[in-house]
Amino acid sequence: MSKAIIRFIDLFAGIGGFRMSFDRCGCQCVFSSEFNEACQKIYEANYGEKPQGDITKIDAKDVPDFDILCAGFPCQPFSICGKKMGFNDTRGTLFFDVCRIIKEKQPKVVILENVKYLINHDKKRTFKVILSTLEELGYTVSHKVLDSTKFGVAQCRERIIIVGVRDGKFEFSDMQESAPLTIRDILDEDGDFEYLDKSEYTLLDTKYIRQQKTGLIFIGYRNKNIWNKGVRPNTEYLSRCHRQPNRIYSIDGTHPTLPSQETSGRFWIYIPEKDVVRKLTIKECYKLMGYPDNFIIDTNKGNAYKQCGNSVVIPMIHELAKSIIRQCFTKEYHVKFTTNNRQLKLNF
Ligand SMILES: C[S@@+](CC[C@H](N)C(=O)[O-])C[C@H]1O[C@@H](n2cnc3c(N)ncnc32)[C@H](O)[C@@H]1O
Structure with missing residues (x-):
């Protein structure tokens, strides 16, 4: 039957x-x-x-x-x-x-x-x-x-x-x-990567770097605005002082939630062996959601980021x-x- x-x-x-x-x-x-x-x-x-x-x-x-x-x-x-x-x-x-x-x-x-x-x-x-x-x-x-x-x-x-x-x-x-994965596990070897110049970011002193319970490792920030209100002196190394698109994460930890509002994919990662900070590619974002390589994504990048963050x-x-x-x-x-x-x- x-x-x-x-x-x-x-x-x-x-x-x-x-x-x-x-x-x-x-x-x-x-x-x-x-x-x-x-x-x-x-x-x-x-x-x-x-x-x-x-x-x-x-x-x-x-x-x-x-x-x-x-x-x-x-x-x-x-x-x-x-x-x-x-x-x-x-x-x-x-x-x-x-x-x-x-x-x-x-x-x-x-x-x-x-x-x-x-x-x-x-x-x-x-x-x-x-x-x-x-x-x-x-x-x-x-x-x-x-x-x-x-x-x-x-x-x-x-x-x-x-x-x-x-x-x-x-x-x-x-x-x-x-078992958990790290960002490192899903990175592409080659691609049209977008790097930050060294003058554009600050990496934290190692004494401030620790893995959070969620698996995230906040490792640095783009040299842009920090939250002004409520930031105590000498706490600038804390991730919460920096707007999310300015935060840089280590590839040996996990990545924070990909939001649906982000349409230009400002997700920055630090690769220690190359000593570079680069943006995650859109393909890597889809891999962070567990989508397979052959998934067809929107050719309009803004749409693609939104759809990924909504999924x-x-x-x-x-x-x-x-x-x-x-x-x-x-x-x-x-x-x-x-x-x-x-x-x-x-x-x-
Ligand atoms: C949070 S997303 C769900 C994403 C989905 N689970 C996935 O895996 O991609 C909610 C979706 O509901 C759609 N939506 C909102 N209002 C709707 C409606 N009245 N009728 C049909 N779809 C609607 C939105 O366009 C959006 O794509």
């Missing part, structure tokens, strides 16, 4: 971080939605399908049946949260559109991804509404802040992951972590996908775990 294929939908699809992770588990994407044209083009170039547009205009009845809903929804202000809790209080937000589809289609599993700050938004009321709304819709909900450095990438990127399961409960403890870390979501499938789907389903996280590294 042939096995059933696990079907998923990819909402707020961006450039398809969820798509790639679930594809790698042998699942089938039956619907995607993304209204940004540049993202749609990149999605189509990589996965052969153009996502549908604005989710607010999609009738839930038109979405085909599926088993897993994936949504890295934008953290829109939940201005009406907390007044009256519950499903009706989520009206007017994109989260409501996700709930409309859940209510109509009742998938087995729902996965939401967002910035860690979502937990504390509006004095924690937003998060409470999200959890209780999913419960009202019939799901047992688990959530955890996951750090991508635990899943074989060299970027420190913390994200809140919410998993709702109908008839079951997802245990994050089942997820398998991998999810592939090995982390891939591990999440594997764990969800192990826990929530029986052996009657077709599953094909194509790669594990360490192998992803070899694919670079």
Whole structure:
């Protein structure tokens, strides 16, 4: 007897971080939605399908049946949260559109991804509404802040992951972590590198250099403005005194979160054996997100940086996908775990 294929939908699809992770588990994407044209083009170039547009205009009845809903929804202000809790209080937000589809289609599993700050938004009321709304819709909900450095990438990127399961409960403890990488592991040997002149930066005295808990090693800064307010004399060597685009990190540590707002890729690294500071290339940024070498990226650099910083870390979501499938789907389903996280590294 042939096995059933696990079907998923990819909402707020961006450039398809969820798509790639679930594809790698042998699942089938039956619907995607993304209204940004540049993202749609990149999605189509990589996965052969153009996502549908604005989710607010999609009738839930038109979405085909599926088993897993994936949504890295934008953290829109939940201005009406907390007044009256519950499903009706989520009206007017994109989260409501996700709930409309859940209510109509009742998938087995729902996965939401967002910035860690979502937990504390509006004095924690937003998060409470999200959890209780999913419960009202019939799901047992688990959530955890996951750090991508635990899943074989060299970027420190913390994200809140919410998993709702109908008839079951997802245990994050089942997820398998991998040994950390450093920036050094993903660097290209050759390329059109952009270097800083020695006059343009300052390296810290070694007595100030230490690895942070997150794996970052702040090693120097561009000779530009430091934060003026609240900076005590003789603390200029601390990373927090320097605006993020002016900070330089050692390649023997991890990299901070690649933000979605950065469109010119001012991410600076120090290479000790060559005694140079250079910018990370756009290709290296995609590798910090765990994207494979053959991923087609936007030729418009501004778009490419934005799409990269908006996406999810592939090995982390891939591990999440594997764990969800192990826990929530029986052996009657077709599953094909194509790669594990360490192998992803070899694919670079
Ligand atoms: C945080 S990003 C998600 C990125 C995605 N997880 C990935 O791996 O690339 C949110 C995405 O939602 C899209 N979006 C925002 N509002 C939307 C709407 N009303 N309908 C469809 N897509 C929307 C944005 O264009 C953006 O690409």
